[in-house]
Amino acid sequence: ELKVEQNPLFLSMQEGKNYTIYCNYSTTSDRLYWYRQDPGKSLESLFVLLSNGAVKQEGRLMASLDTKARLSTLHITAAVHDLSATYFCAVGETSGSRLTFGEGTQLTVNP
Amino acid sequence: NAGVTQTPKFQVLKTGQSMTLQCAQDMNHEYMSWYRQDPGMGLRLIHYSVGAGITDQGEVPNGYNVSRSTTEDFPLRLLSAAPSQTSVYFCASSYWGEAFFGQGTRLTVV
Numbered sequence: 001e002l003k004v005e006q007n008p009l010f011l012s013m014q015e016g017k018n019y020t021i022y023c024n025y026s027t028t029s030d031r032l033y034w035y036r037q038d039p040g041k042s043l044e045s046l047f048v049l050l051s052n053g054a055v056k057q058e059g060r061l062m063a064s065l066d067t068k069a070r071l072s073t074l075h076i077t078a079a080v081h082d083l084s085a086t087y088f089c090a091v092g093e094t095s096g097s098r099l100t101f102g103e104g105t106q107l108t109v110n111p
Numbered sequence: 112n113a114g115v116t117q118t119p120k121f122q123v124l125k126t127g128q129s130m131t132l133q134c135a136q137d138m139n140h141e142y143m144s145w146y147r148q149d150p151g152m153g154l155r156l157i158h159y160s161v162g163a164g165i166t167d168q169g170e171v172p173n174g175y176n177v178s179r180s181t182t183e184d185f186p187l188r189l190l191s192a193a194p195s196q197t198s199v200y201f202c203a204s205s206y207w208g209e210a211f212f213g214q215g216t217r218l219t220v221v
Contacts (some may be wrong), residue, residue, distance in 0.1 A: 009151075031208050042201065042212045043154075088153060092208040097161070098169075099140035099210060101153040 002027050002076045004091050006102035013079050014110055021105045023072040023089035031092030032065050032072045033099065043088065047074075079109045113137055117202050117213035124192040124220045130188040132216050134202030142205040143185040144169070145177065148215075154201065158197045161184055207218040 003026040013019050021031070031050055035043040047056045049065035049072060057062050060083065063077045072089055086106045090099040118133045136143065144159040156169030159178040174196060176188040186205075189196060197220045203210040 004153075014151050033209060035210075043210075045211070047211055048209050090154075090210070096207040097208045097210075098144075098156065099158060099205075099208065100156075101146075102151040103151060 002029070002091060002093070002100045003101050004089060004102040006087075006089055006105050008105060009103055009105050010108075011073045012110060013076075015080055018078065019076050020075075021074040021087055021089075022105075023074070023091075023102055025070050025072075025100075027092045028067070028070075029091045029093065030055050030065075030067050033090045033092065034063050034072070034074055035088045035090065037088065037104070038085050042063075046087075076107075081109050081111060083107060085111045115202055115204050115211055115213035117200075117216050120214065122216060124189070124218065126192060126220060127196060130189050130192065132200055132202070132211075132218075134185045134213060135183050136185075136202075136204040136211075137183065138204055138206070138211065139182060140204035140211075141182065142218060143179070144203050144205065144210070145175070145185070145187045146201045146203065147171065147196075148201060149198050157187065157200075162202050172189065176207050179210050189218075194220045196220050 011050045033048040047063040052067040054065045065072045088104045090101045115136045141162045145157040146154040158165045158177040201214045202213040
């Protein structure tokens with residue numbers, strides 16, 4: 001059974017600081033997805049990582065995938081208040097489209 | 112394109128009542144799924160479908176039924192609502208694993 005663990009689950013940081021959210025998973029997969037959820041809203045796709053060593057960046061967020069370590073990271077650079085949200089990683093099965101989600105990391109960026 | 116449309120957005124049910132949550136997508140995706148989201152538990156897969164006429168159980172299927180008669184529609188039925196089914200429900204359609212979510216249905220069972 002595929003298990004996905006994120007840490008930290010709660011993150012409070014100051015504007016301008018850097019931080020990393022970690023996503024570990026238990027079985028082989030080369031498909032990893034990051035989503036953002038604002039309070040009371042749906043999930044929005046941020047990054048799709050489909051191979052070992054994949055790195056993608058969008059604004060102040062950068063995601064990477066190490067399939068050998070079964071680890072993905074979401075790095076936040078010079079955080080701003082608008083980044084406050086809950087971030088989920090999800091791991092895809094090696095075949096098919098079934099996803100297993102982590103518990104989510106609730107990020108709060110304080111002025 | 113509307114993407115994934117869920118109805119209703121909010122619903123209150125009494126214990127024992129039944130209802131259907133509607134989900135429709137216009138992206139011609141074969142794969143569709145239903146999740147429930149509870150505080151501190153992320154999203155848990157209820158049922159999924161890999162195409163019209165094919166459905167399968169996810170992690171938490173008890174108390175729910177699904178059918179997939181067309182590519183576009185994937186309704187979720189609560190057979191006899193229980194307070195434990197109070198949750199936010201998300202429908203998603205997927206392409207190459209990337210999921211596109213509906214706006215969610217907030218269900219309260221009293």
